[in-house]
Amino acid sequence: MKRAALALLSLLAASSALAQEKEAEKGAQEKMGRMAHAAAPACADPLPRCAVSATPSFGADGRLWLTYSVAGKVYGAMSxxxxxxxxxxxxxxxxxxxxxxxxxxxxxxxxxADGTLLASYTTRPEKSYEGTVFVTRSTDEGRSFAPPQPLVDDKGQRFETFILGPKGRLFAAWLDKRDAARAKAAGESFEGSGIAVAWSDDAGKSFSGKSILLDHSCECCRIGAALDRDGQPVFIWRHVFENNRRDHMAAKLSADGKTLTGARVSLDDWATSCPHQGPALAIDAAGRWHIAWFTRGKTRQGLFYARSEDGGKSFSEPERIGDAERAPQRPQLLASGGALYRAWKEFDGTTTTILAQISRDGGKSFDAPRALAQTAEASDHPLLAESKGVVYLSWLTHEEGYRLIPLQRDHARAPARNATAGLAKKQRAAPTPIVSRRRAASASL
Known part of the structure; x- marks a missing residue:
C-alpha cells in the first residue's frame, strides 16, 4: 500500500510538472505573439521603420520593392x-x-516581368472581419497607381496571396466567406471560410475564374503557395476537418482552374478557432512538396516540417523544427538552386531570434540552425525572398529597422547592416538533426 501510495504521488507530481511545463510553453507562445505586433512604432513618417510589417518583392532586374503601411496609408519603396x-x-x-x-x-x-507593379491590400469595417481585397497597378515604377479596385464585388475576402507562373499568368488565392454568409442567412451551420482562386493573363488588369473551390478553411491564417514543376500552383492552408480539427491541407489547382486536388498533411488533432498562424510551402526542382507549420494539437505541439514525394498524395512523418523550449513559430520555406531553406522565430522570454537551416538533399537532412538576427522589441514575421540565385531573410523590427540578410554560407562573412554582432555565439544551438470541388540588407529606414 505504501509503495502504491508513493507511486501515485510520483505520478501526480510528474503530471503536475508536465502541466506546468505546458503552461509555461503556452505563456511563452502567447507573450511572443503579443510582442510580434504588440504596438506600432511611435512615429508616423512614411518609412519602414514606422511600420509593423514590410513585404519584399524582387523584380527580374534585381530591384527590391518593399511594401508597408503607416498611419493608414499603403506605401512602397525601391532599393x-x-x-x-x-x-x-x-x-x-x-x-x-x-x-x-x-x-x-x-x-x-x-x-x-514587364515592369508592372501589382499591389494589393485588404480593408474591413472597424470591429469586423468581413474584408475586401483591393488591387491596383503601376506601369511607371510606382510614380502613380490606378484607382484601387476590389478583387471580388462583394465582402468577405481576406489573406490574399499571389504567385507568378512561368508563362506570365498571375494566380491569386484568398479566403472567402461568401458561402459562410449564405449559410448563415439560411440558418445553416458552416465552419470556417473557403478557398477561392482566380488568375490574370494581362498583368493584373483583370482576373478570370473567380470562384470558391473548397469550403471550410480556417478563417484567420495566411495561405502558402508555390509552383509545381508543370507551372500550376499548389496552395496550403489550415483546414477545418471533422469535429472542428484544424489541421493543414495542401492541394494543387487543375489546369482548367476548376478543381483543387490534395490531401491532409498531418493529423495533429488541434481543435481551435483562431490560431492566427499560417503554414509555409516550397516545391523543389525534383517536384517534392515541402511543408512547415505550427500546431498545438493533441498529437503534437510546436513547429514541424514534412515533405511529399508523390505530389501531395502522402507526406513524411512530421519532424520538429527548432527548440521546443523557445516557442518556435512563423515558419518560412524557399527552394532555390538545389537547396531548401527554412527560417523561423524563437523566443526565450526576453529576446526574439530568427534562425535558419539549409538542406541540400531534398529535405532529408538539414545543417545546424544558424541565428541570423534578433531583437528584444516587437517584430514582424520573418520572410524569405530570392533574387538572382541569392536567398535572403527579410525582417522588420521596431528597434533595429528593416534588414535584408543573405542566407547562403558563401555570403555568411558579408556583414549585414544592423545585424546584431556576435549573434551566433550567443544563440544556443539545437541538435542538427481529395479531389474536391466546391459544393454545388539591412538599411534602417
Missing part, C-alpha cells in the same frame, strides 16, 4: 542595392476602413 538604401517612398493607396496589416495579412507588391 537597387538589396536594401542597403532606398529611394524616397511612394504612396500606393490611402484606403478607408481598417487596414489588414498584422503579419498574417499584409499589403504586398508583385513585380511583374
Amino acid at each position: 537597387r542595392d538589396n536594401g542597403g538604401s532606398f529611394a524616397p517612398p511612394f504612396v500606393i493607396a490611402a484606403p478607408a476602413g481598417t487596414l489588414d496589416d498584422n503579419g498574417e495579412a499584409r499589403p504586398k507588391i508583385v513585380a511583374l
Whole structure:
C-alpha cells in the first residue's frame, strides 16, 4: 500500500510538472505573439521603420520593392542595392476602413516581368472581419497607381496571396466567406471560410475564374503557395476537418482552374478557432512538396516540417523544427538552386531570434540552425525572398529597422547592416538533426 501510495504521488507530481511545463510553453507562445505586433512604432513618417510589417518583392532586374503601411496609408519603396538604401517612398493607396496589416495579412507588391507593379491590400469595417481585397497597378515604377479596385464585388475576402507562373499568368488565392454568409442567412451551420482562386493573363488588369473551390478553411491564417514543376500552383492552408480539427491541407489547382486536388498533411488533432498562424510551402526542382507549420494539437505541439514525394498524395512523418523550449513559430520555406531553406522565430522570454537551416538533399537532412538576427522589441514575421540565385531573410523590427540578410554560407562573412554582432555565439544551438470541388540588407529606414 505504501509503495502504491508513493507511486501515485510520483505520478501526480510528474503530471503536475508536465502541466506546468505546458503552461509555461503556452505563456511563452502567447507573450511572443503579443510582442510580434504588440504596438506600432511611435512615429508616423512614411518609412519602414514606422511600420509593423514590410513585404519584399524582387523584380527580374534585381530591384527590391518593399511594401508597408503607416498611419493608414499603403506605401512602397525601391532599393537597387538589396536594401542597403532606398529611394524616397511612394504612396500606393490611402484606403478607408481598417487596414489588414498584422503579419498574417499584409499589403504586398508583385513585380511583374514587364515592369508592372501589382499591389494589393485588404480593408474591413472597424470591429469586423468581413474584408475586401483591393488591387491596383503601376506601369511607371510606382510614380502613380490606378484607382484601387476590389478583387471580388462583394465582402468577405481576406489573406490574399499571389504567385507568378512561368508563362506570365498571375494566380491569386484568398479566403472567402461568401458561402459562410449564405449559410448563415439560411440558418445553416458552416465552419470556417473557403478557398477561392482566380488568375490574370494581362498583368493584373483583370482576373478570370473567380470562384470558391473548397469550403471550410480556417478563417484567420495566411495561405502558402508555390509552383509545381508543370507551372500550376499548389496552395496550403489550415483546414477545418471533422469535429472542428484544424489541421493543414495542401492541394494543387487543375489546369482548367476548376478543381483543387490534395490531401491532409498531418493529423495533429488541434481543435481551435483562431490560431492566427499560417503554414509555409516550397516545391523543389525534383517536384517534392515541402511543408512547415505550427500546431498545438493533441498529437503534437510546436513547429514541424514534412515533405511529399508523390505530389501531395502522402507526406513524411512530421519532424520538429527548432527548440521546443523557445516557442518556435512563423515558419518560412524557399527552394532555390538545389537547396531548401527554412527560417523561423524563437523566443526565450526576453529576446526574439530568427534562425535558419539549409538542406541540400531534398529535405532529408538539414545543417545546424544558424541565428541570423534578433531583437528584444516587437517584430514582424520573418520572410524569405530570392533574387538572382541569392536567398535572403527579410525582417522588420521596431528597434533595429528593416534588414535584408543573405542566407547562403558563401555570403555568411558579408556583414549585414544592423545585424546584431556576435549573434551566433550567443544563440544556443539545437541538435542538427481529395479531389474536391466546391459544393454545388539591412538599411534602417
